[in-house]
Amino acid sequence: MDRRAFIKLTAVTGTSAALASCGNPENQIIRFLPAEDIVPGVAVWKPSVCPLCRAGCGLTVRVMDAEADVVRDGQPGIVRISAAKKLEGAPEHPLNRGGLCARGQAAIQVTYHPDRITQPLKRVGERGGGRYEAISWDEAISEVVLRLNALETSGSQRSLAFFARSGASHREALLRQFLARFGAPAPITYELFGDLVLRRANGLSFGREQLPTVDLANARHVLSFGADFLGTWNSPVAQSVGYGQMRRGRPGVRGSFVQVESRMSQTGANADEWVPARPGTEGVLALGFAHVIMAEKLLPASNAGSAGRLIGGWNEGLADYAPQRVEEITGVSVARIGRLARQFAQSRPAVAIVGGPPLAHSNGLFTALAVNALNTLAGNMGQPGGISFTPQLDVSAAVKADGPAGAAAPTLAQLAGDGTASGSTPQVLFVDGANPVFTTPPAWGVREAVEKVPYIVSFGSFLDETSVLADLILPDHSFLESWAEALPESGANVSVASVAPAVMRPLYDTRAMPDVLLDIGRRLQRPLNFPWQTFDEMLAASFGALRPATADVDAWTDAQGKGMWSGTLPAALTRQSETTPGAPGLTYAFEAPRFDGDAEQYPFHFLPYPSSTFLDGSLAHLPWLQEMPDPLTSAMWSSWIEINPATAERLAIGEGDVVEVASTQGTIRSAAVITPGIAPDIVAMPMGQGHRFFTRYASGRGANPMEVVAAVTEPTTGALAWAATRVRISRVGPPDGRLILFAGGIRENVGQGR
Amino acid sequence: MPRWGMAADLDRCNGCGACVVACHAENNISTVGPDQAAMGRAKHWLRVERYWEGDFPDVRLKFRPVMCQHCDNAPCEPVCPTYASHHTEDGLNAQVYNRCIGTRYCANACPYNVRFFDFFNPSWDKPLHLQLNPDVSLREVGVMEKCTFCVQRIRAAQTQVKAEGRGLRDGEIQPACVQSCAPRALAFGDLEDPESEVSRLSRSPRGSKLLEDVGTQPKVAYLARLSDV
Numbered sequence: 012m013d014r015r016a017f018i019k020l021t022a023v024t025g026t027s028a029a030l031a032s033c034g035n036p037e038n039q040i041i042r043f044l045p046a047e048d049i050v051p052g053v054a055v056w057k058p059s060v061c062p063l064c065r066a067g068c069g070l071t072v073r074v075m076d077a078e079a080d081v082v083r084d085g086q087p088g089i090v091r092i093s094a095a096k097k098l099e100g101a102p103e104h105p106l107n108r109g110g111l112c113a114r115g116q117a118a119i120q121v122t123y124h125p126d127r128i129t130q131p132l133k134r135v136g137e138r139g140g141g142r143y144e145a146i147s148w149d150e151a152i153s154e155v156v157l158r159l160n161a162l163e164t165s166g167s168q169r170s171l172a173f174f175a176r177s178g179a180s181h182r183e184a185l186l187r188q189f190l191a192r193f194g195a196p197a198p199i200t201y202e203l204f205g206d207l208v209l210r211r212a213n214g215l216s217f218g219r220e221q222l223p224t225v226d227l228a229n230a231r232h233v234l235s236f237g238a239d240f241l242g243t244w245n246s247p248v249a250q251s252v253g254y255g256q257m258r259r260g261r262p263g264v265r266g267s268f269v270q271v272e273s274r275m276s277q278t279g280a281n282a283d284e285w286v287p288a289r290p291g292t293e294g295v296l297a298l299g300f301a302h303v304i305m306a307e308k309l310l311p312a313s314n315a316g317s318a319g320r321l322i323g324g325w326n327e328g329l330a331d332y333a334p335q336r337v338e339e340i341t342g343v344s345v346a347r348i349g350r351l352a353r354q355f356a357q358s359r360p361a362v363a364i365v366g367g368p369p370l371a372h373s374n375g376l377f378t379a380l381a382v383n384a385l386n387t388l389a390g391n392m393g394q395p396g397g398i399s400f401t402p403q404l405d406v407s408a409a410v411k412a413d414g415p416a417g418a419a420a421p422t423l424a425q426l427a428g429d430g431t432a433s434g435s436t437p438q439v440l441f442v443d444g445a446n447p448v449f450t451t452p453p454a455w456g457v458r459e460a461v462e463k464v465p466y467i468v469s470f471g472s473f474l475d476e477t478s479v480l481a482d483l484i485l486p487d488h489s490f491l492e493s494w495a496e497a498l499p500e501s502g503a504n505v506s507v508a509s510v511a512p513a514v515m516r517p518l519y520d521t522r523a524m525p526d527v528l529l530d531i532g533r534r535l536q537r538p539l540n541f542p543w544q545t546f547d548e549m550l551a552a553s554f555g556a557l558r559p560a561t562a563d564v565d566a567w568t569d570a571q572g573k574g575m576w577s578g579t580l581p582a583a584l585t586r587q588s589e590t591t592p593g594a595p596g597l598t599y600a601f602e603a604p605r606f607d608g609d610a611e612q613y614p615f616h617f618l619p620y621p622s623s624t625f626l627d628g629s630l631a632h633l634p635w636l637q638e639m640p641d642p643l644t645s646a647m648w649s650s651w652i653e654i655n656p657a658t659a660e661r662l663a664i665g666e667g668d669v670v671e672v673a674s675t676q677g678t679i680r681s682a683a684v685i686t687p688g689i690a691p692d693i694v695a696m697p698m699g700q701g702h703r704f705f706t707r708y709a710s711g712r713g714a715n716p717m718e719v720v721a722a723v724t725e726p727t728t729g730a731l732a733w734a735a736t737r738v739r740i741s742r743v744g745p746p747d748g749r750l751i752l753f754a755g756g757i758r759e760n761v762g763q764g765r
Numbered sequence: 766m767p768r769w770g771m772a773a774d775l776d777r778c779n780g781c782g783a784c785v786v787a788c789h790a791e792n793n794i795s796t797v798g799p800d801q802a803a804m805g806r807a808k809h810w811l812r813v814e815r816y817w818e819g820d821f822p823d824v825r826l827k828f829r830p831v832m833c834q835h836c837d838n839a840p841c842e843p844v845c846p847t848y849a850s851h852h853t854e855d856g857l858n859a860q861v862y863n864r865c866i867g868t869r870y871c872a873n874a875c876p877y878n879v880r881f882f883d884f885f886n887p888s889w890d891k892p893l894h895l896q897l898n899p900d901v902s903l904r905e906v907g908v909m910e911k912c913t914f915c916v917q918r919i920r921a922a923q924t925q926v927k928a929e930g931r932g933l934r935d936g937e938i939q940p941a942c943v944q945s946c947a948p949r950a951l952a953f954g955d956l957e958d959p960e961s962e963v964s965r966l967s968r969s970p971r972g973s974k975l976l977e978d979v980g981t982q983p984k985v986a987y988l989a990r991l992s993d994v
Contacts, residue, residue, distance in 0.1 A: 052899065077895045094895045097790050099944055110947025116786035125890035241779040241948075248947045255777040255948025258991075265776070265991055280815075280826035281779045287822045518892065623782065634893070635786050638796040638807055642780045643815060643826070647807060648799035655821055687817055687824045707890070712799075751803045753812065 041088030047516070049076045049093050058101060058511040058574025060495035061115045063630060065178035066246040067497030067507070068115060069104030069574045072514045073097040079518065095119055095491045095514050100248065105503040105577050107248040113624065115248070117635040122489035122518070124632065126706040127472050129519035132484040138462065141479050141704060148522060151485055152530055158439050158466050159193065160536045168194030169418070172426065172437035172464075174477070176444035177202045179498040179586070181510075181550055182525050184406035186443070189528050191417030192539040201423040203450040203627040203698070203717075204243070207730040208370045212379030216318035217392065219400045220588045222246075224501040225364055227253030228260060229396035232358030233268045234300075234351070235278065236293045236382055238366030242277040242642075243621040245366060246502030254281075267358065269351060271296060272368065274618050274653065274695045275688030277642045286351070287690050290616050290734060291604030292341040293369035294378030296348070297385045298322065298601075299337030302329040303352035310356050310388055318387040321380050323598035331600070340601070360396030361389050368618060371734035373605040375725045380599050402506040402579075404498050405586040409553040410542070422729050423447055424722070427460035440464040443487075443524060448476040449702065449715065450627050452731065453676055454722035470524045473632060479704045486521045488513075493523040494546055506585075508557070509575040510550060525549075556584060607721030608675050608737035615658075617674065617738040618695040619716035625699030631709035632702075641697070644684050645754035650700040650713025651684040652740070655691040659683065667746030672696070674719040674738045681714045682750035683742075694740055713749070767933075768856040769914055770956040770984035771943075772966035773830055776991050778950035780813050780828035784942035788832075791915060791941035793901045795887035808881040810912040811942055827990065830951070832942070833858060833879045833912035834975060834983030841871035841880065849909070855919075856956075856984060860911055867907035876976050877983075880911045914953070915940035935961040956984065 052075070059070040077094035080087065098119050100111035121127075131151040132143035146154075162168055171193060175186055177200035186198055206222055214220035222245050227233060240250045257266035270282035273290050288296050305312045305328045312319065312328065319325040324332075334345040355361050365382035369375065391397025406412075426437070440461065451457045461467065461480055469481035472489065487493070496510040525546035532539035543549040554567040557576055561569070570576040606616070621627060623643075624636040631637065637648050644651065652670050654662075664670055670683045672694065681696065689695055701715025723735035788794065788811045797806050811832040818825045835858045841850045842858065849864035850871045872880040886906045889897070897903070900917040904910045915938075922938045935954050943951040954963035966972065967986040974983045 075899060077897075077899075079892060079895060092895075096896060096898055097941075100947070107947065109944070110949075111783060111787070111945050112947070113782045113786040116783060116790050116945060119790065119896055120893065123893045123895050125893060242781060247781070251779060251781060251947035252949075254779060255950065258776045258948075259774055275824065275826060277780050280828065285822075285824065634796045634798075635789050637799075638802060639782055639785055639789075640809065640812060642782050642813060642828070645812075645815065647802050657821075687819065687821050688826060690821060748803060751799055753802075753807055753809065754814070 041086060043081065043083055043088050043090040045091040047093055049091055051076045051091070054096070057514045058572070059098075059491060059514050060497050060509040060511055060574065061098070061111070061118055062490040062495060063114050063118050064626060065500060066106065066248065066502060067178070067499040067509050068107035068111065068248050069101030069509055070098050070111070070115070071101045071574070072491065073099070074514060093515050095122060101574050103573065104509070104575055105505060105507050106246060106499055108252050110248050110252055112248050113639055114626070114630055114636065117630070117633045118490070120633045120635055121472070122491045124473070124706065126474075126632070127489070127519065128474070128484055128486040129521065131486065131520075134482045138482070139480050141474055143484065148520070151483060152527065152534065154483060155468055155485075155531055156534045159531070162438060163535070163537060167438060169196060170436075170438040171195035171441070172439070173198040173441045174443065174445040174447060175200050177205060179403055179500060181406055181496050181498075181546070181553060184410075184412075185525050185528060185546065185549060187417055188412055188541070189532060189539065191415050192532070196418040197420040199420045199423055199426065201445065201447050201451070203731065203733065204367075204621045205730065206245070206366065206370075207728045208375040208725050209366060209379050211728050212376055212383055214588065215321055216380060216383035216387070217400070218588070221400050221403075222501040223398045224401050224504060225250060225253070225362055225398060226396050226504070227362070228256035230257055230360055230362045231264065231266050231396065232355060232361035233257065233266060234355050234361065234363045235268070235270045236297060236363065236365040236378070237272045237369040238364045239276040239278045239621065240364055240366065241281065242623050243626060246499065249502035267354070269354070273690045273693050274368070274620065275643070276367070276620070277623055280643065280688070284351075286343060286347070288341040288343055290368065290618075290693065291372040291374060293365070294374065294381035295332060295337055295601050296341045296343055297363065297378070297381040298329050298332040299334055299341070299348045300352040300355055301385050301388055302332045302337070303334060303349050304356045304388060305329065307353070309353065310390065312388070314390045315384050315387040318380070318384045321599055322384050323600040325384065355389065360391050360394060362386065362391050362397050363389070368620065368734045372732050373723055373725060373735055374602050375730070375732065376727050377599045377601060399504050401499065401501050401503055403500060403586040404506060404508050404553070404580060405584055406498070406553055408584050409556040410549055411552075412542075423451060423457060424455050424724070424729055427455045427457045436460070436463050438465055440467045441470070442467065442477055442481065443470040446475045446477045446629060448480070450717060452717055452720040452722045470527070472521075473706055475705045476703055485524070485527055486519070487524040488517050488521050491515055492517040492521070494550060496550065503577070505577050506580045507575055507577045508554070508570065510554065510570050511574045512571055604735060605723060606735050606737045607723050610737065613674060613737035613739050614692065615738050615740060616693045616734070617672065617716070617719065617736045618693055618734050619698050619720060620695055622697035622699035625697070628699040628702065628715070631699045632706040634708050637708055640753035643688065644686065645752045646684065647751050647753055648712065649750050650681045651696070651750055652681050653684050653686050653689050653695040654740070655689050655693070656685050656687060658691045659685045662740065662742060664742045667750045668742050669744040669747050671741050671743045672719055672738050673740075674721060674736050676719050676721050676736070679714040679716065679718050680743060682746065684750070694738065766854055766957070767955040768957045768984070769835065769919065770856070770954070770963050770967065770986070771914070772952045772963045772972070772986040772988065774950050774952075774966065774988040775827065775829060776971075776988060777948040778828050778830060779948055780815070781947070782813050783945040783947065784811050784830055784951065785809055785813060787941040787945035788912070790896070791898055791901070792913070793887075793897050793903055795889065801884065806884050808910065810879065810881070810910070829987065830942070831877060831879065831975065832985070834877055834981065834985045835914060837982035837984060838980060840874040840876065840981060844870040844874045846870070857914055857916060859913065859916065860909060862902060862904050862908050862910070865908045867909065869909065871909055876979055876981065880909050883908050883910060
């Protein structure tokens with residue numbers, strides 16, 4: 012008798028004995044035989060890739076046995092499965108080097124979330140009502156194929172639209188291929204805090220339309236303009252690793268750090284010097300520094316090269332940005348401008364970073380170009396302690412895809428605007444990992460535009476504001492149940508391609524979205540003829556084209572074991588940055604930022620900012636993150652509005668009071684948090700809460716700041732200038748118990764609870 | 766016999782809170798939900814404290830991760846009538862959950878506010894329970910819980926090196942918070958070993974202990990942010 016047969020026998024006899032002996036339902040639980048070999052109590056570690064933001068950090072996942080509730084042949088019972096238990100940063104990953112942020116730690120709750128969609132669903136009842144019925148995969152895919160065939164028959168392939176998550180990956184490359192082969196435009200990848208402006212600026216300054224990799228570890232001085240680089244911006248874990256090194260990793264050397272911003276971010280709290288500047292004037296300050304550096308001949312002006320030539324008056328020493336004028340515009344004193352400029356020029360290497368609110372204004376492109384020029388003036392491009400660009404794998408080249416090039420995607424604003432920009436309203440809309448109904452200003456009318464689409468398919472694992480409008484839901488596996496991969500845009504000075512096979516078996520009747528696309532492609536009346544039958548064939552083709560790490564193992568095998576490939580890319584496989592060239596000879600000068608709402612009626616700048624826990628709100632469904640105290644306020648499960656103490660006193664607003672925020676777009680209410688880390692004429696609010704539909708943990712909690720944000724854009728990119736709305740605030744009532752703080756007072760306060 | 770301690774370099778710590786969630790994930794700390802959290806019943810064995818100084822625009826904010834300080838002269842221990850709160854031979858301030866009768870004297874005595882009472886049985890909306898760490902016991906209603914320095918990881922490592930017939934390497938044991946920390950602000954190890962990283966950091970001229978003057982003899986050293994010295 013082998014082990015399996017023995018267990019089978021004891022399981023059967025044990026169960027029948029229990030059934031016979033007592034009526035306690037606990038003892039009647041059916042234990043099914045596991046489908047995999049598991050040694051109870053022994054942990055194994057498997058690589059994976061964090062899916063929560065674009066950074067693409069490597070994970071190692073602790074996998075052990077666990078007992079899952081299942082139904083087999085209509086019989087409920089439990090089965091022992093291999094289950095992910097804990098996510099850790101992969102120690103050898105070139106980005107995160109063993110570290111993992113709070114959000115990444117909580118990513119495991121995506122897989123085990125109680126409100127995950129467990130099988131294909133078809134809408135019943137009104138659209139948006141959230142009522143669905145179960146449907147088989149076969150029926151579901153047939154329905155999609157039918158719709159796409161109808162588009163093909165009527166020659167309107169272009170009216171297929173796709174909302175996708177942004178960020179380079181094989182998944183994204185496959186999706187582009189799918190759309191191009193079908194004849195539809197490229198996917199729409201709107202991201203609220205999406206750095207579009209910075210990419211465009213980097214394209215103009217450096218010929219690379221890409222986010223920068225900042226070598227913090229080797230920098231002696233860091234000058235950051237609004238970038239929350241230790242919290243939410245770019246590649247925060249890689250940057251935190253570098254930050255630790257910068258501060259304390261070199262004997263006898265401690266890098267210094269200055270942050271320019273008007274609301275103290277988690278990153279800004281760590282600065283040696285915190286410099287508030289008026290919103291939308293950060294670029295002027297950067298050029299003020301450059302002016303001083305050139306005037307005092309601390310660094311040669313010729314350093315700045317093409318990045319400098321983009322700035323009007325650069326070669327004349329930036330006469331328009333003399334400290335006196337810069338003080339008038341930015342509110343930073345002449346003496347301080349001089350001192351900070353000298354510090355920047357004399358600490359070598361020094362690096363400037365720009366991101367976040369300074370670029371979320373109508374003049375954001377100028378601000379980014381100004382900081383780029385300052386960086387090149389410091390001569391730090393491609394140098395240790397400076398800025399570089401991570402070479403990225405060109406998936407199409409690696410897999411030798413020879414399909415047609417797709418048409419450009421309309422922007423979300425165009426799509427929603429009047430439906431005319433791309434010809435007409437889409438007839439079929441696919442949604443994957445994006446929730447633009449939640450993250451766009453109401454004036455864009457995205458919700459209304461989506462509602463007009465006759466047929467919507469979502470690949471989401473959860474019902475959110477966008478996917479609740481779907482007619483059909485084809486739920487994806489979680490990242491732990493399928494191939495996880497990413498092609499990081501920044502964070503390392505070598506090329507990195509993260510990839511890992513499934514860590515555990517799927518818990519539910521879900522399917523990997525790339526495989527569903529390939530399946531649909533096969534079943535169309537005009538099949539799309541992909542060279543791969545499954546997604547892993549595509550991955551194998553791509554990684555197979557890479558240089559092996561060692562002589563005795565190929566790159567694909569090696570990458571799966573390690574969770575990533577990293578090394579030098581041959582030129583043929585390196586992604587060529589799509590650069591939008593500027594007009595020759597065009598220079599940029601400061602223009603006052605444009606705000607929505609006049610200053611009389613709306614005296615405050617409104618700053619919605621990426622939440623430390625929820626980013627743009629896409630992570631509000633994870634209970635660990637809801638209950639994690641916010642780093643700056645200690646708030647949990649809450650929405651709040653940050654107000655300067657002097658302002659609060661003037662308006663008779665107390666901590667926790669309910670405050671109304673009104674803009675030209677609408678009003679929202681939330682609790683006041685009174686904090687000294689914000690300018691008196693600014694009020695700030697984290698994104699993330701205010702979901703109407705987003706699981707039991709986030710639905711109906713707090714307010715969504717986007718509801719008052721106006722549709723001001725940065726004109727060259729069309730990116731939303733999310734910091735360009737003016738508001739007025741007023742107290743509407745005493746605390747309503749909805750602001751929950753972890754800190755302060757004696758912990759047990761039953762009487763003060765709601 | 767080792768003596769476990771920790772060092773937190775506040776010049777590296779940037780307040781991100783990764784350690785807070787890592788601790789939840791490792792130690793089966795249940796979330797209590799908004800209603801209970803509003804009553805002050807949220808449990809965070811490790812928290813990141815914030816200290817604001819000054820007024821706008823000359824404002825500063827300092828972060829400080831605070832967990833059980835595993836005091837050598839722990840005020841929580843002598844007040845426990847059942848010896849649930851006690852000192853282990855290797856210097857951990859341990860809590861035996863099934864001895865605890867929930868007097869909460871220890872929480873009253875602790876000057877660091879790092880002990881958390883379970884006001885109800887923990888629950889996880891299924892299948893969130895699949896994530897639970899089988900190496901860490903669940904705490905039921907009426908029990909006090911707190912940071913253990915991830916004792917399960919300490920014991921697992923000790924068992925492992927014993928089986929391999931070798932000694933522990935410095936840094937081989939990483940509590941969950943230490944492991945998650947990207948800027949490497951936290952270090953854990955044996956304070957008896959003068960060469961260990963935690964010993965070296967604890968001797969730093971930037972070092973101090975939290976509320977040291979109340980005589981608790983804490984085993985967590987905090988290294989000041991340089992600009993604050």
